[in-house]
Amino acid sequence: MIAVKISFLLNGDPVTAEVPDQVTLLEMLREHFELRGAKEGCGYGECGSCTVLVEQEAVNACLMLAAFVNGKSVQTVEGLAGKQCRLDPLQEAFVEHGAVQCGFCTPGMIMSAKALLAENPRPSRDQIRRGMAGNLCRCTGYAKIVEAVAAASKRGCSCGESS
Numbered sequence: 001m002i003a004v005k006i007s008f009l010l011n012g013d014p015v016t017a018e019v020p021d022q023v024t025l026l027e028m029l030r031e032h033f034e035l036r037g038a039k040e041g042c043g044y045g046e047c048g049s050c051t052v053l054v055e056q057e058a059v060n061a062c063l064m065l066a067a068f069v070n071g072k073s074v075q076t077v078e079g080l081a082g083k084q085c086r087l088d089p090l091q092e093a094f095v096e097h098g099a100v101q102c103g104f105c106t107p108g109m110i111m112s113a114k115a116l117l118a119e120n121p122r123p124s125r126d127q128i129r130r131g132m133a134g135n136l137c138r139c140t141g142y143a144k145i146v147e148a149v150a151a152a153s154k155r156g157c158s159c160g161e162s163s
């Protein structure tokens with residue numbers, strides 16, 4: 001096993017880490033940076049609970065080697081709220097619409113929704129369902145999750161940093 005030194009932007013801040021070359025992005029975020037929002041559900045790309053953004057794209061962090069993000073930007077759920085906003089509109093909408101039950105899937109759901117709304121700011125309910133199809137909720141709260149994403153799509157962020 002070889003140690004690799006990685007430099008990247010993590011939630012807007014430049015960071016470096018030295019990690020074994022086989023460590024995944026998810027392991028690095030959770031263990032090295034102690035950002036435990038992204039979760040390991042399946043560990044093989046089926047559940048979406050590990051979703052984070054790399055270069056604004058939603059990725060399964062359990063499938064990506066940490067070394068891949070060298071020189072790139074990574075955003076996790078911990079970095080979503082803007083400096084002036086208490087919560088991102090998506091986070092507010094999830095709370096207001098009861099879209100959080102046990103919460104295990106929630107960070108991944110929110111990061112996938114973030115990528116979806118960046119690409120399509122006003123998605124239809126069907127587009128939301130399709131866009132979030134890679135994220136599983138074991139509490140089966142899908143209807144409220146779709147409602148929350150739809151509500152967030154109609155909401156702006158007053159500081160202009162999020163959404």
Ligand code: FES
Pocket residue numbers: 039040041042043044045046047048049050051060061062063
């Ligand atoms: S833990 Fe990564 S997709 Fe399930």
Ligand code: FES
Pocket residue numbers: 099100101102103104105106136137138139140141
């Ligand atoms: S809220 Fe429990 S897994 Fe989705």
